[in-house]
Amino acid sequence: MAGQRSTRLRCTAHFEHEARGEGYLYIAGVDEAGRGSLFGSVFAAAVILDPERPVHGLRDSKQLSPERREELSAEIRERAKAWAVATADAAEIDRINILEASRLAMRRAIEQLNPPADYLLVDAVRVDLPLPQTALIKGDARCQSIAAASILAKVDRDCSMREWDRVYPQYGLARHKGYPTVEHLEALALHGAANEYRFSYAPVREIVSARRLGLRIPVEAAETR
Secondary structure: OOOOOOOOOOOEOHHHHHHHHOOOOOEEEEEEEOOOOOEOOEEEEEEEOOOOOOOOOOOOHHHOOHHHHHHHHHHHHHHOOEEEEEEEOHHHHHHHOHHHHHHHHHHHHHHOOOOOOOEEEEEOOOOOOOOOEEEEOOHHHHEHHHHHHHHHHHHHHHHHHHHHHHHOHHHOHHHHOOOOOHHHHHHHHHHOOOOOEOOOOHHHHHHHHHHHOOOOOOOOOOOOO
């Protein structure tokens, strides 16, 4: 509508500039990918961007095509001062819950950075590390270093799903990346759950229980991140 202000968030370096103004040198953006998936590890990345070597076009990974994510991922890895990707696997997710597993994967990524971060900008949560940090709601859409981390985490996780698809072609993991689409839930109901599934997630738990009892439950897609 004419005159209506856009609600789309701008992804800028504002938060990194603020932190540098306070004397911090190595500001890491941190994000995860795969919290809503039924299968496999949750991935997290940490990225310290170099203001002297900017990466143009950074934004929330979900707003980018797979091809553009791949291009930006290569640029980030080449131009950033430091970057790292880490995971928490399905067994850890089932044991400590997905939020804590996401935070664990984030911590693992941050601890791999060289040079180490002295300030953290994290998408929506805080990380269990003795570092000054800011949790930004919708950080991947507002903050360039968090956007960069979201891209690395998403690209590596999608690559992992393609590799798992070769191990378990019956599930279609390369297409839906483990998210609960109708196709995926029907395959899960037909073939049962491999060890790499997240058994604490309701769709997996319910389908496994139904198969054990010889029942067939209705399959519907769930909206996921």
